[in-house]
Amino acid sequence: MVGLVVGTSLLVACSDAGGEAEGPPSSTPSSSSSVSSGPGGGESSSAPVVPVLPEAARGDDDAAAVAFVEHWVELVNYALVTGDTAPARQSAPGCSTCEAVLDDIESTFGQQEPGQWELLTSQPFAPQGEDQATTDRVVVAEINTNEDREGATGELTCGLVQSGGGWAVAWLDAEEL
Structure with a gap:
């Protein structure tokens, strides 16, 4: 584990389009879902594909941490669309709050049209207190995950650690999600 603690502030909002984020390096393709008009006026649709960890997330600096969180958000969005939470779980081993969020996605999947988390901006910040001392x-992230409260946001704080040559979500603190 790297001893340096550096923070990044991300803003995320809910929308109907998006992708997922994942932890340690993955070789699976990126999530995408599209509907297009085919020949003769018919529509064709491609199934979402598990997002691939971007090369930018493979480092150990601030930019890689931000890219990893963007990827993890893509994995959560993938879970919202498909009900498949395994890729996001692999990126957050031992994170009990992450497990609760993903359990909720599984238990409510198919009951309503899923929203999506959308990354808006990021900015570095200094770590605070003892709780973040073991975090790399x-x-x-400021997010909106509730379609019934359009424009309403909550704060999501992700603690990341270097694990197995890549990033993993060690803990998650959520307010008003």
């Missing part, structure tokens, strides 16, 4: 990076 901290990322704060």
Whole structure:
């Protein structure tokens, strides 16, 4: 584990389009879902594909931490669309809050049209207190996950650690999600 703690502030909002984020390096393709008009006026649709960890997330600096969180958000979005939470779980081993969020996605999948988390901006910040001392990076995200409260946001703080040559979500602190 790297001893340096660096933070990044991210803003995320809910929309109907998006992708997922994942932890340690993956070789699976990126999530995408599209509907297009085919020949003769028919529509064709491609199934979402598990997002691939971007090369930018493979480092150990602030930019890689931000790219990893973007990827993890893509994995959560993938779970919202498909009900498949395994890729996001692999990126957050031992994170009990992550497990609760993903359990909720599984238990409610198919009951309503899923929203999506959308990354808006990021900015570095200094780590705070003892709780973050064992974390390699901290990322704060402002998100909207409830379609009934359009424009309403909550704060999501992700503690990241270097694990198995890549990033993993060690803990998650959520307010008003």
